[in-house]
Amino acid sequence: MGEELKLLGAWGSPFSRRVEIALKIKGIEYEYLEEDIFHNKSALLLEHNPVHKKVPVLVHNGKPIAESLVILEYIDETWKDKPILPRDPYERAIARFWAKFLDEKCLPALWKSCMSVGPEREKAHEEAHEVLSTLEGELKGKKFFGGDTVGFVDIVANFVGYWTGVLQEVAGVDVLTEDKFPVLCKWAEEFQNCPVIKENLPPRDKLLAFFKAQREMITSFYKNKAW
Structure with missing residues (x-):
């Protein structure tokens, strides 16, 4: 076909x-x-x-x-071969739940934690810590969210597994660290080292430069804002 x-x-x-x-x-x-x-x-x-x-x-x-x-x-x-979602209806529903949690709770919290400036930054750090603690608990005892192999939730969590590390470096903050979240950090390492993932991540230096420019714009806007 x-x-x-x-x-x-x-x-x-x-x-x-x-x-x-x-x-x-x-x-x-x-x-x-x-x-x-x-x-x-x-x-x-x-x-x-x-x-x-x-x-x-x-x-x-x-x-x-x-x-x-x-x-x-x-x-x-x-394309039914090599499924990324569980075939069991209950497990599939749970995977959808965590995907929604990642997009609606984790991404905004991590972004704000790394990119916000001023008084709201501390609150953003607390929110990020809370969502990461929830993820850490869900991942315990598993190699990937999908079990032994990368699945739907792992793919959706790519922002946590790669982009967050770049954002932390840009902002000079410690959000996702090994001492606080050892399970998540080990998962991030395993995730990045999967050949199919490794080949499909944007170059780190290019991403760093992009986010640095973004952060400078936000900082500049905040400093020049008329209160």
Whole structure:
């Protein structure tokens, strides 16, 4: 069956990388189209994701699917080999629960903890510590969230496993550290060292430079803000 598969993504986006990891795990061929999401969104992106105008967007035989969690489930349902979601309905529901927790609680808390400035920073650190403690508890006794191999929740947690370390370095903060979260740190190391993950992570130096510029803009805005 001749299939056309395109992925509209951005090199530094953890959400785009989730989709790439899932496609690579399953050995699915696709065409990657890089988007300039900050300065020049393509007509194709605006056409295929008119609601959010964001990446990633997977275009399968001309039909677009947006939002990374939705795309991951679509990939798993369309290409059955090498499943990333559990086949048991209860376990699948639990995986969805943790994916939602990661996107709605963990990502915002970790981002704020590393990128916020001023009085709200301390509160952000507390929130980040709380969500990481919850994740640490869920992971105890397992190599990956998915068990012995990388699965749906691990892919969704890529921001925790890689991007957080880069953000910490940029901000000069200690959020995810081995003394506080040994289980999560060991998982992050195992995660990054999986060949399929390692090959699909953005270059660390490029990501560092990008986030440094972002943080400088935030700091500058905060300093110049009229109270």
